[in-house]
Amino acid sequence: VQLVESGGGLVQPGGSLRLSCAASGFTFSSYAMSWYRQAPGKERELVAFISSAGGSRNYADSVKGRFIISRDSAKSTVYLQMNSLKPEDTAVYYCNARRGLLDYWGQGTQVTVSS
Numbered sequence: 001v002q003l004v005e006s007g008g009g010l011v012q013p014g015g016s017l018r019l020s021c022a023a024s025g026f027t028f029s030s031y032a033m034s035w036y037r038q039a040p041g042k043e044r045e046l047v048a049f050i051s052s053a054g055g056s057r058n059y060a061d062s063v064k065g066r067f068i069i070s071r072d073s074a075k076s077t078v079y080l081q082m083n084s085l086k087p088e089d090t091a092v093y094y095c096n097a098r099r100g101l102l103d104y105w106g107q108g109t110q111v112t113v114s115s
Contacts, residue, residue: 002022018080029053033071037111045060048060048080090113
């Protein structure tokens, strides 16, 4: 099983980034996918969730209206479009796949929002 995140980097406040998470080694369409983040000195928090079929999406209050989660089953990839980025969005972003008790994590990608 592999979850490989990409797309992180340094961006100015107000800018945009799109994170990608390429999945392999499991049946992607059967798993709910989520993005989490962890800032220095803080606990890991859920940012966005999308159900296995893509029909249900949820967001943390802090990112509602700015971030969009989506998935492409043909590419076994989940995305996080991040707009209007703020310095407080700075964190390591992790991809998560979950089905029942099965729970997989990526290695994370750093997002830094700074001028």
